[in-house]
Amino acid sequence: MLASRNPKKRAGRKKFRETRHPVYRGVRRRNSGKWVCEVREPNKKSRIWLGTFPTAEMAARAHDVAALALRGRSACLNFADSAWRLPVPASSEAKDIQKAAAEAAGGFRPEGCVGGELMRTGDEGEKAAETTAEAGEEVFYMDDEAVFGMPGLLANMAEGMLLPPPHCGGGGDGWDNMENIDADMPLWSFSI
Numbered sequence: 001m002l003a004s005r006n007p008k009k010r011a012g013r014k015k016f017r018e019t020r021h022p023v024y025r026g027v028r029r030r031n032s033g034k035w036v037c038e039v040r041e042p043n044k045k046s047r048i049w050l051g052t053f054p055t056a057e058m059a060a061r062a063h064d065v066a067a068l069a070l071r072g073r074s075a076c077l078n079f080a081d082s083a084w085r086l087p088v089p090a091s092s093e094a095k096d097i098q099k100a101a102a103e104a105a106g107g108f109r110p111e112g113c114v115g116g117e118l119m120r121t122g123d124e125g126e127k128a129a130e131t132t133a134e135a136g137e138e139v140f141y142m143d144d145e146a147v148f149g150m151p152g153l154l155a156n157m158a159e160g161m162l163l164p165p166p167h168c169g170g171g172g173d174g175w176d177n178m179e180n181i182d183a184d185m186p187l188w189s190f191s192i
Contacts, residue, residue, distance in 0.1 A: 024078045026063035027056050035059040037101075039066040048094045050101045054110075061086065061108050062101035069097050 019028040027037050030052070037050040037059040050066055053059040064082035067075035069089045077083065089100035 024056055024060035024063070025076060026050075026067070026078075027059040029056075037062045037066075039063060039070065039097075042070055048097055050098060051105070053105055055108075058105040058108050062105040065089065065101045065104045066097050069100070 019030075026039055027035055030036055035053045035056045035058070037053065038047045039050060040047050048066060048070075050059070050062045053062065060078040061082065064075075064077045064079060065086050067077060068083065068086065069092055073083075079085075086104045087100045089096040
């Protein structure tokens with residue numbers, strides 16, 4: 001189920017300033033301008049803290065990973081492509097969900113946030129993931145060829161352009177023998 005088809009309810013707080021994101025579920029804004037995300041465990045009062053992110057989109061992606069892990073196909077997602085694009089946690093344990101959420105959010109880091117901090121987990125603010133500049137590791141990359149089961153698709157398409165057209169077999173009827181034809185051949189026949 002997509003969040004845009006199931007609109008959010010208004011917050012019950014009237015005294016305080018609204019901090020929830022107007023579109024994304026499970027995302028709220030801190031006073032510092034960063035976005036935080038946490039998910040409530042089904043049939044429990046406890047919550048799983050997913051972290052602090054520089055953009056609302058990153059926090060929404062983290063929410064989608066956790067929602068899929070906890071609620072499966074009945075999860076209300078922020079993005080339609082989250083079900084097939086995002087990593088699946090190894091288990092439904094909080095640590096595995098946090099790790100998968102950090103990985104998913106890191107894959108959607110905007111270009112301008114290269115030097116900044118990716119995410120904070122826990123109340124102490126310890127780093128759960130390092131930036132690519134600091135750690136020298138690769139950013140999460142989704143291989144489209146592997147996802148769609150078409151390895152070498154672009155290479156095969158390029159090779160196809162280099163092949164000559166197929167030969168028209170036959171005894172003198174082909175396009176190669178057009179100089180031997182003396183009769184006029186009209187493009188259009190209006191007699192039919």
